[in-house]
Amino acid sequence: MPATVHNDTLIYKGSNFFRQRLLLSTLSGRSVRIEEIRSSHDDPGLREYEVSLIRLLDKVTNGTRVELSETGTSVFYQPGILIGGQVTHNCSTQRGIGYYLEVLLALGPFCKEPLNVVLQGVTHHDLDVSVDKVKAAALPILLKFILVDDGLELKVVRRGAPPLGGGEVVFRCPVRRGVRPLQWTSWGLVKRIRGVVYALRVSPTMANRVVEAAKGVMLKFLPDVYINTDQCRGPNAGKSPGFGISLVAETNEKTFYCAEAKSLVAGSGETTLPEDLGRECAQKLLDEIYRGGCVDSSLQWLVALWMALGQKDVSVCVVGPLSDYTITFLQHLKEFFGVMFKLEVLRAGDDDEDSGDEMSTAQRVKMTCVGIGYVNISKRTL
Incomplete structure (x- = not known):
């Protein structure tokens, strides 16, 4: 839902994208008021993890002011200095x-x-x-x-x-002091796959079974595959049992695609087969590679943020299909900073020659904006 503005305070309704709004408020210095937070739920108001986020922001800033309503369904956030x-x-x-x-x-x-x-x-x-x-x-x-x-x-x-x-x-x-503009339109070909499998308070054989299943899929795609195992023991294994895998595909243009899978939460009543987990993660990584673009789909919003805050110059980045989270983030960038992105859908054949993706049909989006020249004022005094 778009923001309304009252006395230079942006007013939102609902709990969606709570983190985005507090982050951009902290960077822009603009106050926000978020109302009707889960007001229709049986358990209304802020969740524990949202209160924890506010506390973290308070720790890395000086002079932040937060006002919560008695029911926790409304919060006023006035950011301090980072x-x-x-x-x-x-x-x-x-x-x-x-x-x-x-x-x-x-x-x-x-x-x-x-x-x-x-x-x-x-x-x-x-x-x-x-x-x-x-x-x-x-x-x-x-x-x-x-x-x-x-x-x-x-x-x-x-x-x-x-x-x-x-x-x-x-x-x-x-x-x-600031971040530089970026022109990033080529993502290249995948040259190697790396990964890590962790096993926490479970049999070490679980990790080996996940590795074999994942490699069974990835080796059909690329010969350079290496997956490390992290057999955590004692205090390093945390407080709950579980295991999982993270795979990373690196291209010759230094683009990194990542996929993850983890076992179900202990005590949920269901079991996770290590072989299924390894194959699931490998298939997710192949899907991420197919989407293409210069950044992993879950990190598109971070690139958009730094492009918007960059020097007063044109920044360009080609990404895969935009995630819903990124689309909302672009709307918030306009509301907090007044930055608008030009989005162009690249048809087949429009991709950069070096992308190595001529056979792929996944939609690519070319994001272009002019940075606002955001300056870290505190950096001057160091």
Whole structure:
């Protein structure tokens, strides 16, 4: 639902895209009021993971003001100044660490001090990207905008499966005065497949069975396939049993496609066969490769954000079919920053010559915008 504006405060209704709105509010400095949050539900108001997100944003900012209604169905958020620095946050186990990590990745370059964040909780969750995916596919995208890694790091200290979690990651991100414009229209050919299979509080043979099943599919596509196993033990295995797989396809143009699959939550009454899991993940990766584009479909919105915040120059990126999440994010970018994207659907034959995808029929979208020249004001004083 589009925003209404009152005294320069953007007003939204409903709980959808809560994270998008708080993130863009923090970056733009514009206040938001979100009303009627699950007001028609039996259990109305904010969920635990949403309150946890507000707390995390409060830790990385200075001067943020939050007002909650008694029922929790309305929240007013007035962002403070991004300061970053050293933060430890215990994430809600209702969502994965990736839910919070993506927000920090978007905010990190614009903080006053380099981020050094310890996040604790569920490292692999059905609703969110895993920490492996952020590390393999999202960090390389940020590098294209800031050029020098200069301490950009994501370290998985412990893994944690739902429902109890117990995982821990350390995320470090350097600060920048601004991000550069990007012209990214070629994604190349897949040259290798890499992956990791983790087994937490289950038999180590589970991981080996997942590896064999996944390789059985991928080797029909490409000979260069290597899948590592992470046999976690003791405290490093988290608090709940589970196993899963993350696969990454890398192209010769440094594009990374990622797919994931994990076992069902312990105690749900159903069992997951390792062979089914391996094949499921391999098929998901092939589908992601078929979609094409220069970025993984789940990370399109991050690219759009950094394109919009870039220097006052034209940025171009060709992506696969736009996800619903990305479409809404583009609408929010217009409301918070006034940035509009030109979207062109590329027909067969319009793809870049180097894409290596002449036989594919998946729809490609060329995203073009002029950056607003967003400047990290705090960076000047360092």
